[in-house]
Amino acid sequence: MPEKEKLRIDKYLWAIRLFKTRTLAAEACKAGRVKKDGQNLKASYEVKLGDTYNVSKGLERKVVKVTGLLENRVDAKKAVDFYEDLTPVQDTHSFQSMFQAPTLRRDRGAGRPTKRDRREIDDLQEGFFENSRDKEEE
Known part of the structure; x- marks a missing residue:
């Protein structure tokens, strides 16, 4: 996969399959559900290698570290190579147990x-x- 040096955050979140469409990723940025160091990001924010982002999607909260830039959307198995999921285990289990009750x-x-x-x-x-x-x- 060719990598770009400049990539928008909405396109990156769509490419690594956190959002189903790029429009949903852009709307999440606009609504303040994508943050870096507590600061809301615009959809046009430039993604950099090694950056960590907090993404809220409904009740789900994810902490994602950029390990590679991905221009186009790929299948889930390949997309995992371009980010590292740093979401705390407690958050993951609490999210899953909520649906079991x-x-x-x-x-x-x-x-x-x-x-x-x-x-x-x-x-x-x-x-x-x-x-x-x-x-x-x-």
Whole structure:
């Protein structure tokens, strides 16, 4: 893959597959979700080798170090060679465990739960939280 000396941050984040489209990467920069040393970056910011960037994408937070400049988007196996993921393990596991825990949600506009619905919700929550506390104590 040919490497360039000058590369925009939005194009780099798209090329290493952190964002599905370059437009989404540019919008993330504009919204302040791409940072270097706590400073928000514009989409036109020039990427340099060895720089570390904090990228927020929804609930996911990543810390990425640039190890190579990539002009075009490539498959995921090759893209990994151009960055180093420095995301702390605690952040990664907390993100994954968030999706394993069931969330109770009612349809919007369904109104308040009836007495019967409330009892069913309470029974479900009671059983779930008791089991999860027992696992934590072990």
